[in-house]
Amino acid sequence: MVFGTAAPDTGNMEMLAAYGTDEQKRRWLYPLMNQEIFSAYSMTEPQGGSDPSLFKTHATRDGDEWVISGEKWFTSAGARADIIFLMCTNGMFVVPRESPGVEIAEYPALHNHIRYNEVRVPLDHLLGPEDGAKVLAQRRLGGGRIHHAMRTVAQVKLAFDIMCERVLSRESHGKVIAEHQMVQEAIADSYAEINMLRLLVLWTAWTIDNSSTKQARTQIAACKYTCAKVLRDVSYRALHILGSLGTTDLTPLQAMWAAAPTMAIADGVDEVHKVTVARNVLKSYQPHPGLWPTEYIPAKREEARKKYADLIAADPDLAAWADAARGRPGVR
């Protein structure tokens, strides 16, 4: 947080940089960058989870002001933010948290449940075009998802370092625990998973740099559900290897594990990202005609027989082999 690279500020700054007017940038972007103010992002609604088609919060124009009513859920750090980026059905608005009508519920403590009761903001608090909320949200989330993945790489690397130091520092059953095979497997599996996640994130970031978040959306989605899984698996192994100490709050591992499921939910649940990947991947495939796939071996063998008919006719051994193969298509 010391470095200004924490969510939700990062994503909000990206939106401001991309869609803010000069005046909006001056008023909010630079103070956010300097950490003079903090922000929140208010999107999810209690009845709607993260399916935007079910959202209801709406802004109505009334003279020089927008009047906003609705109910949002899980607005991270909403109670402590100076400004809230509020997704309405008809646009993305910047709402000072102290505006009259902003009512923050007692629960949950960290990710707030907020009611907006006829909250009034000036016209210039609309960010980007009217009705542009979904475009801004995608912009924000596309980047945000790979930020999550990058932070995950750092988290699991820390967990791995703690685990590796510990296995050299403890003994059980007559040897340092680093020499027990089940411990070695935990290290080896984590090594492979962390490096593969890191490479996946780098590949995705390289793709974004060379095209756009939109064109990299299949890869971004894969980063998102993969980092959630690796975070659970590696933080578990590290915590487990620290034994009773790992279950206390005396190291970072218990908090890392306890928070790991959030990674599979924030900015879209894994299920949604998996459907996205499947649908995008399938755009480059075609159904096969008829009953059999392109790789149907009897058909490929028949083609080969036709193509090499002259060779087979000239070589009785080859012909006998080809005839025998007909009855056992799997033999190559």
Next chain:
Amino acid sequence: MVFGTAAPDTGNMEMLAAYGTDEQKRRWLYPLMNQEIFSAYSMTEPQGGSDPSLFKTHATRDGDEWVISGEKWFTSAGARADIIFLMCTNGMFVVPRESPGVEIAEYPALHNHIRYNEVRVPLDHLLGPEDGAKVLAQRRLGGGRIHHAMRTVAQVKLAFDIMCERVLSRESHGKVIAEHQMVQEAIADSYAEINMLRLLVLWTAWTIDNSSTKQARTQIAACKYTCAKVLRDVSYRALHILGSLGTTDLTPLQAMWAAAPTMAIADGVDEVHKVTVARNVLKSYQPHPGLWPTEYIPAKREEARKKYADLIAADPDLAAWADAARGRPGVR
């Protein structure tokens, strides 16, 4: 806790019931059963994890008293207990928590780090025989492990109920989430895993009732690592399906998930129990002589040929089939 069925009291009561003198039972067992007092169990040492061969805490007899010195780690609820069951290298002792020399460290908060500095207790505070600590500990842990498994069944059943209620109560992408296949898979997998764990625990309990904790130790060990896994998996699915609400502390799921790794550590880490199961299971097997296993197909086929030599000699078709089979041992 209201019902007096919580750890660590249950296991401690079992030890008292099995090894306590009448006076010890009167003094401690009945007050524990009535919840007039609470107890702790002080076994693990900071340098030794749960490997008892590395423990150092020791009691020295001095006239009418035992004088105990040592350092224990992760004594659950030690700071709030009235009496502590303290495992020494030469016996199991009951130590009033307020005895001079009992020093409780600041961290961890719940599972205490305790130094015993020349703590004096009367002679009759030795429970069971001198040098009997390991026997009592096994007695305690054997039972304790299946108690953990039983509590786990109740926990995952609660998680399952919360998940099932929720999937009928929320919609996304045009239908109740119970109708999304990935959600259905979470329910179906949990249904099978919970029921199999429940049956495993019942089978083990039935074996204990019909023999002893000692004879059921392979099954108990399997219950222990299995319940740890099912607790992680089912609590994760339930938390995930509740989405952002699941990650808050507004339902029991976040706490269940956060504490789940403890189940794979408390009363012996999974690795130790897995080694136990493997070693016990292998006691009823013998190595095969020579290079090939008992189920080596060419040898079994040769035996069959010998056994049915008359039949084969009388039937040329069968003989031809048997000859052809020699070259393809896997064909039946």
Next chain:
Amino acid sequence: MVFGTAAPDTGNMEMLAAYGTDEQKRRWLYPLMNQEIFSAYSMTEPQGGSDPSLFKTHATRDGDEWVISGEKWFTSAGARADIIFLMCTNGMFVVPRESPGVEIAEYPALHNHIRYNEVRVPLDHLLGPEDGAKVLAQRRLGGGRIHHAMRTVAQVKLAFDIMCERVLSRESHGKVIAEHQMVQEAIADSYAEINMLRLLVLWTAWTIDNSSTKQARTQIAACKYTCAKVLRDVSYRALHILGSLGTTDLTPLQAMWAAAPTMAIADGVDEVHKVTVARNVLKSYQPHPGLWPTEYIPAKREEARKKYADLIAADPDLAAWADAARGRPGVR
């Protein structure tokens, strides 16, 4: 096969026993039981997988005969059967395999692709009522699925025995491989999984015996996808532990592994059974009213405060504790 307990005959005999006339039993059931004849079960169609609503094979009555046309796929042992139980959209028929018009395609070799070209059978070759095919199929499959599970228990027990014998018979890196922890984990995991599958199958069989296949259908479905998974996992571990020998056809393990995926497909794919379990389980749950689940902690705490209002009013310490707890719902 020697014992007459192999699919597909077992399920076909069950249908005959339940729905056959005395004459049909005399003609087909007793010869099947005596293994004088063999049978096949022809259900799946090439375009339809195992979704019966897509099936097209139909029987038309023509005087004293039914005339059947259609195309079936994956009729196990169809080419070697004496009689075929043929599922038509309007009934279940028994078709002698040598009837004119039964045309068996070259591929696949074992699970046949069969075209029925105006195949004629006498009227009394209809089994059960007209239009009763789905009822008979469910009867057949319900039982058939638990037969699969029972056979799987036997298979994985054999794999386990081979694995346990082998780990005592081989050395590597200075000790018998039974003493390597990764090997011990393979044994311990297999021990737990096999026993849990066994208990699940026994529980299901007990339920069938005390009610009906229909009432046990949730459990039967769980047996089906569970046995498929355990078969893959245990046969893999056993094969792997036998190393290069395991990959040859010199032991039963390679064939067991190679055929394992069939268990997740035959008589309904896993996906269908998982949907069944989810839907059946959810019949005993209700959606919660409003936004919060029944286990919503703040609501439960409020209820408790009301219920114990007198106690709290009388005890300032308890009142202070209860007030503090409001802000931290997860603390108990």
Next chain:
Amino acid sequence: MVFGTAAPDTGNMEMLAAYGTDEQKRRWLYPLMNQEIFSAYSMTEPQGGSDPSLFKTHATRDGDEWVISGEKWFTSAGARADIIFLMCTNGMFVVPRESPGVEIAEYPALHNHIRYNEVRVPLDHLLGPEDGAKVLAQRRLGGGRIHHAMRTVAQVKLAFDIMCERVLSRESHGKVIAEHQMVQEAIADSYAEINMLRLLVLWTAWTIDNSSTKQARTQIAACKYTCAKVLRDVSYRALHILGSLGTTDLTPLQAMWAAAPTMAIADGVDEVHKVTVARNVLKSYQPHPGLWPTEYIPAKREEARKKYADLIAADPDLAAWADAARGRPGVR
């Protein structure tokens, strides 16, 4: 095989290229490259699995010849090879398969069991230095393992293509199966796993190109066990999605699945590679002194208090916050 890139020839050619004399290259390397001859690699011994310290096959010098005796197991394609690269305890030898004394057992059919009974070869059939077998074997296997990984990437890509084509070509329960969520998950998981494996292999190959097989041995080991896992998982999903067709030998999927376990055994079992990775990784870590890890939060907090003592002394709010935090180390 058409392209000369198949095992075991590739690895053997690498050894010849690296260690062969000009004459040896002329005699064997170029004919192998032109596929005029084929080779085998004879290393594993029946009693020893792949633990070279248990090998016994030995060459004794007798005048102008080496005389080799021993027994090898699982020499892939040994029966069809022109020359066999034979690992002896005292060197790597090239043995023409038709040499007197080379006795190939009936089983297994493809990966041969060979007895070498006083087989004589000229002195110049020793490849590389005397006693150099382990060095040559490491050279061979280092490269060979990443060749396996590269071939696996191609295999799983083929499986993925077959699966993606199929899900667009079949319907069940009212929609194309590509629209069922469990199918989408199979595609999304495979997409991520295949791409991560591909990136891991590319990263490793890049490291080899910029250093050596020896320096890249941790990465190579990780490639080896990872490709074995991805091959099993992806080939399973593809086979399963093709349903009954997938279980036949009419597509490449059944053979891919059936052979998948070999990948976890050939050129070293997964267990050995995992131990290698753990040991290599741990070389860059140190045990922590004392009981607590470097990331022990109370110690880090005390350091911070000392470092910022002036700031804390000057700011009573900050001091109060710091004092409160002492009791809850996990709170940040």
